[in-house]
Amino acid sequence: MTIPIVSISGKSNTGKTTLIEKMIPELNRRGYRVATIKHTTHGFDIDREGKDSWRHKKAGAQITVVASPKRATVIEDMDRDLEIAELRDRYISGVDIILSEGFKGNPLPKIEVFRPEVHPDPLYTKEDNLIAVVGEAGQDRGVPWFAPEDVKGIVDLVENLYLKEINIS
Amino acid sequence: MTIPIVSISGKSNTGKTTLIEKMIPELNRRGYRVATIKHTTHGFDIDREGKDSWRHKKAGAQITVVASPKRATVIEDMDRDLEIAELRDRYISGVDIILSEGFKGNPLPKIEVFRPEVHPDPLYTKEDNLIAVVGEAGQDRGVPWFAPEDVKGIVDLVENLYLKEINIS
Numbered sequence: 001m002t003i004p005i006v007s008i009s010g011k012s013n014t015g016k017t018t019l020i021e022k023m024i025p026e027l028n029r030r031g032y033r034v035a036t037i038k039h040t041t042h043g044f045d046i047d048r049e050g051k052d053s054w055r056h057k058k059a060g061a062q063i064t065v066v067a068s069p070k071r072a073t074v075i076e077d078m079d080r081d082l083e084i085a086e087l088r089d090r091y092i093s094g095v096d097i098i099l100s101e102g103f104k105g106n107p108l109p110k111i112e113v114f115r116p117e118v119h120p121d122p123l124y125t126k127e128d129n130l131i132a133v134v135g136e137a138g139q140d141r142g143v144p145w146f147a148p149e150d151v152k153g154i155v156d157l158v159e160n161l162y163l164k165e166i167n168i169s
Numbered sequence: 170m171t172i173p174i175v176s177i178s179g180k181s182n183t184g185k186t187t188l189i190e191k192m193i194p195e196l197n198r199r200g201y202r203v204a205t206i207k208h209t210t211h212g213f214d215i216d217r218e219g220k221d222s223w224r225h226k227k228a229g230a231q232i233t234v235v236a237s238p239k240r241a242t243v244i245e246d247m248d249r250d251l252e253i254a255e256l257r258d259r260y261i262s263g264v265d266i267i268l269s270e271g272f273k274g275n276p277l278p279k280i281e282v283f284r285p286e287v288h289p290d291p292l293y294t295k296e297d298n299l300i301a302v303v304g305e306a307g308q309d310r311g312v313p314w315f316a317p318e319d320v321k322g323i324v325d326l327v328e329n330l331y332l333k334e335i336n337i338s
Contacts, residue, residue: 017221024228035232036225052186052270056205059193061268063204065260069250074243074260081238091234091243091260099230101221 004162005098010113016101022151033095039102173331174267179282191320202264208271
């Protein structure tokens with residue numbers, strides 16, 4: 001079964017990461033295992049200078065894996081910008097749902113975090129597979145609105161749409 | 170085809186990471202793509218406090234992927250200490266050879282980095298699948314010895330043992 005992906009969308013500084021931080025423990029509490037995929041266009045270097053893994057990568061390793069009994073970390077060079085479904089198929093297994101952040105123009109179901117005081121124009125419509133808006137209600141977008149603190153309501157929607165069939169089968 | 174793994178072994182402070190750092194560019198120069206797998210028994214936290222990926226993990230995500238056009242980083246919780254072959258099958262593709270460091274008691278072909286002035290006793294014998302020793306010659310171990318600076322000789326051996334058939338086929 002393909003693991004469902006819900007995209008937490010919105011312009012910068014609207015609170016996407018904060019919403020994801022609240023949704024994960026609520027999903028965990030209901031027994032679901034969660035993965036996240038974050039896309040960033042600017043370079044990033046998660047590794048620390050001087051560590052062995054950093055030395056391996058710097059010497060020219062295409063992939064470096066660091067494994068301990070509790071955690072594995074993989075750093076892999078890419079020759080192109082992978083689609084989110086490719087990243088899922090390559091790296092994600094053993095979870096029930098994926099929350100994504102930062103992928104633009106994708107066909108995934110989307111929850112838009114909308115703060116008109118930061119960015120007045122919404123990003124998506126129902127035609128973009130928008131399933132909900134998080135923020136102050138105000139415009140008719142044809143989808144449910146949730147206040148940012150209504151994490152239970154947001155997760156209820158996600159559970160009903162993408163996770164319920166797991167319980168039935 | 171299974172990607173070959175060569176284990177760079179030896180006690181602490183013998184120069185394993187330094188040897189790997191020298192072998193990778195020599196392998197790259199000969200046209201081979203290289204991955205590394207490092208095992209560590211103590212915990213490590215490659216991620217940086219405050220970054221979004223760190224916030225996702227801390228909130229309870231089992232797997233967090235951060236992707237840019239040039240690099241992907243995966244941080245995954247483990248419920249047990251995976252074998253090196255399991256790590257290879259899970260995370261490594263698209264390379265010709267894997268150099269590993271820090272896995273003890275494995276059946277892999279091994280190059281032992283041996284510095285008697287740091288640790289007087291050798292770790293492995295030919296029966297442990299030892300294929301070479303790097304360090305000052307001095308004991309008969311029944312396998313080739315190489316000086317630490319003879320990276321070309323070491324890579325020649327690895328290429329002849331594990332990479333030549335790729336060229337022929």
